[in-house]
Amino acid sequence: SQQGEEDxxxxxxxxGENATMNCSYKTSINNLQWYRQNSGRGLVxxxxxxxxxxxxxxxxxxxxxxxxKKSSSLLITASRAADTASYFCATPGAGNKLTFGGGTRVLVxx
Amino acid sequence: GAVVSQHPSWVICKSGTSVKIECRSLDFQATTMFWYRxxxxxxxxxxxxxxxxxxxxxxxxxxxxxxxxxxxxxTLSTLTVTSAHPEDSSFYICSAPRGLGAGAGELFxxxxxxxxVL
Numbered sequence: 001s002q003q004g005e006e007d008x009x010x011x012x013x014x015x016g017e018n019a020t021m022n023c024s025y026k027t028s029i030n031n032l033q034w035y036r037q038n039s040g041r042g043l044v045x046x047x048x049x050x051x052x053x054x055x056x057x058x059x060x061x062x063x064x065x066x067x068x069k070k071s072s073s074l075l076i077t078a079s080r081a082a083d084t085a086s087y088f089c090a091t092p093g094a095g096n097k098l099t100f101g102g103g104t105r106v107l108v109x110x
Numbered sequence: 111g112a113v114v115s116q117h118p119s120w121v122i123c124k125s126g127t128s129v130k131i132e133c134r135s136l137d138f139q140a141t142t143m144f145w146y147r148x149x150x151x152x153x154x155x156x157x158x159x160x161x162x163x164x165x166x167x168x169x170x171x172x173x174x175x176x177x178x179x180x181x182x183x184x185t186l187s188t189l190t191v192t193s194a195h196p197e198d199s200s201f202y203i204c205s206a207p208r209g210l211g212a213g214a215g216e217l218f219x220x221x222x223x224x225x226x227v228l
Contacts, residue, residue, distance in 0.1 A: 033216060042116070042203055042219035043154070088153060090217075097144065098205075098217055100154045 006089060006101040014109050019076040021104040023089030024069075032065055032072050033090045033098070043088065046074075081110045113137055116204055116220025123194055124228055130190045131223045133204030139184035140206035144217065145177075148201040157202075160187040194227040201225075 005024045013019050025032070031050045035043040049056045049065045049072065056063045062075040076083055089101040113136040123129050133143055141162045146154040158168040158179050166179035176198075178190040191198050201224050205217040 031215075035219075040201075040222070040224070042114075042221045043205070043217075044219070045216040048216055097156055097159060099156065102153045105151070 006087075006104050008104060009102065010105040010107070012107045012109065013079055015079060015081055017079055019079050019083070019106050019108070021074050021087055021106070023072045023074070023101050025072075025089075025091050025101075026070065027091075027093070029067075029091045031092065032063075034061075034063060034072075034074050035088045035090060035100070037086045037088065037103075039085070046087075076106070079106075079108045081108050084108045114140075114204065114206055114218045114220045116223055118223055119221055120224040120226075122226045122228065125195055126193055128190055128192045129194055129225060130188055131202055131204075131225075133187045133189070133206070133220050135185045135206050135208075135218075138206075138208045140187075140208070141184060143181065143187040143204055143206045145179065145187075145189050146203045146205065148203060148222075150201075154203060157189075160189075162187075191225065194225070196227045199225055199227045 007022050031048050033048045034046045036046050037043045047058045047063050049063050060077045065072045084107050086103045086105045088103045090098040093099050115134045115136055117132045121129055143160040145157045147157050148154045156169050157172045158166045160166045160179045160181040162181040162184055168174045181187045201222050203222040205219045
């Protein structure tokens with residue numbers, strides 16, 4: 001079963017707007033990761049946030065982590081059409097295997 | 111950055127045939143590789159962990175005789191779908207951590223292989 005639950009499942013925004021997606025998980029973690037997948041392609045690692053970090057930035061990406069609520073959010077600021085993709089959160093589990101959330105499909109309309 | 115190459119990117123086969131998918135780490139050694147399966151508009155489901163020099167470990171519900179995994183070297187893992195059936199049609203993706211052991215850091219993914227079984 002999936003460790004992470006993401007919402008929304010799908011998001012449609014205009015170019016220039018911000019996109020926010022959330023991820024909840026169930027067990028204790030030492031880090032949480034976000035990945036991006038373009039349609040029909042492999043996944044690309046975006047950012048890793050450790051359990052002792054509350055916020056992390058990378059370019060137009062901002063990730064937060066609230067371990068007390070077992071949740072994380074990914075914010076994409078000033079979105080572009082090229083940001084259209086599916087975004088997944090992932091958490092390491094037993095044997096350090098990554099388990100992925102259900103994903104959020106983001107459509108950025110030009 | 112680290113590169114993982116997966117081949118073929120797509121394959122169409124007849125029911126009952128076997129299909130082999132290769133996953134190579136191009137610029138680093140991977141003692142562990144992970145094989146995932148993804149259905150349309152769904153998330154990735156871990157199928158098995160490929161271990162160089164030892165047997166793969168399979169997730170619950172994954173038939174090891176159906177999905178044969180071989181980790182022949184530190185840069186190559188193969189997944190063979192044996193006696194493929196239409197329900198095996200899916201997107202298969204491999205990944206590898208860069209570093210010792212399985213690690214809990216980032217994974218580097220291949221581009222995926224879309225299998226269609228007629």
